[in-house]
Amino acid sequence: MSVVTRIGLDNLAELGDFANSQPAIPERTISGRRQFRTIWISDVHLGTRGCNAEMLIDFLDHVDSDTLYLVGDIIDGWRLRKKFYWPVAHNDVVWRLLKRAKRSTRVVYIPGNHDEVFRQFAGLDFGGVEIRRQAIHTTADGRHLLVLHGDEFDAITLAHRWLAHVGDAAYNLLMALNRGLNAYRRFFNMPYWSLSKHAKAKVKKSVEFISNYEEVVAQAAAHRGVDGVVCGHIHTAEYRDIAGIKYYNDGDWVEGCTALVEHFDGRMELLHWADEIAAREGIGTLEIAMLAA
Numbered sequence: 001m002s003v004v005t006r007i008g009l010d011n012l013a014e015l016g017d018f019a020n021s022q023p024a025i026p027e028r029t030i031s032g033r034r035q036f037r038t039i040w041i042s043d044v045h046l047g048t049r050g051c052n053a054e055m056l057i058d059f060l061d062h063v064d065s066d067t068l069y070l071v072g073d074i075i076d077g078w079r080l081r082k083k084f085y086w087p088v089a090h091n092d093v094v095w096r097l098l099k100r101a102k103r104s105t106r107v108v109y110i111p112g113n114h115d116e117v118f119r120q121f122a123g124l125d126f127g128g129v130e131i132r133r134q135a136i137h138t139t140a141d142g143r144h145l146l147v148l149h150g151d152e153f154d155a156i157t158l159a160h161r162w163l164a165h166v167g168d169a170a171y172n173l174l175m176a177l178n179r180g181l182n183a184y185r186r187f188f189n190m191p192y193w194s195l196s197k198h199a200k201a202k203v204k205k206s207v208e209f210i211s212n213y214e215e216v217v218a219q220a221a222a223h224r225g226v227d228g229v230v231c232g233h234i235h236t237a238e239y240r241d242i243a244g245i246k247y248y249n250d251g252d253w254v255e256g257c258t259a260l261v262e263h264f265d266g267r268m269e270l271l272h273w274a275d276e277i278a279a280r281e282g283i284g285t286l287e288i289a290m291l292a293a
């Protein structure tokens with residue numbers, strides 16, 4: 001049994017005694033967090049090497065909301081079954097999500113295809129977390145948004161299943177190449193560069209697939225009579241108007257590191273957390289420069 005496995009099991013046991021446990025990475029900000037009416041995140045893929053847990057922890061420590069939607073593929077049950085991988089940071093993400101529910105944030109968890117084992121609990125509440133198959137969210141300005149993971153449409157977009165099934169062998173290989181490439185780039189002090197993001201943008205078929213997927217989802221939302229739809233699944237953050245239907249995709253925390261937020265006036269925004277960190281650190285530098293002057 002590897003060290004990672006042993007530590008991982010200890011971590012999970014600690015979550016069982018949640019009330020008395022503390023995260024390994026201490027919470028940085030509790031008061032003074034940026035407040036939103038609603039936050040949507042998905043495709044975290046805890047339990048895989050691809051998961052950018054540290055970035056998500058930074059996000060969770062700097063924001064708060066009345067409602068938090070976990071839009072699926074939060075835990076990657078497919079990968080965990082093949083190989084148990086559960087570092088401390090992944091435990092810390094779960095700890096923060098549960099803590100948030102305890103601290104009066106309404107947390108709605110809509111399992112995806114990678115964490116479909118939780119779908120059997122749809123309709124139940126655990127530790128203040130509402131597990132649902134899908135949800136209708138009403139924005140501050142009275143719009144109705146259908147919230148679902150989005151794998152429901154894989155059958156329709158079957159022609160490009162290789163990309164629809166993110167987490168499959170090809171995607172995982174690409175992710176592994178991406179990590180190797182960036183380790184090399186870091187060594188030579190080159191900035192982070194996303195191989196799969198580049199591939200997605202360049203490969204005509206994937207561009208077609210994404211656009212087709214977005215249209216299929218928007219059409220389904222139109223049939224339901226809602227004003228818009230929030231989903232995840234394809235790891236491509238987006239905000240589009242498709243024939244009068246608002247299509248929002250909150251992206252992922254594997255490489256994009258994005259969240260969808262609703263401000264208190266109903267205005268929606270996609271947050272790119274790597275950019276937010278850069279801006280935050282930039283302001284820090286400016287402040288130091290001003291103090292020095």
Ligand SMILES: [Mn+2]
Pocket residue numbers: 072073112113114149151166232233234
């Ligand atoms: Mn998915």
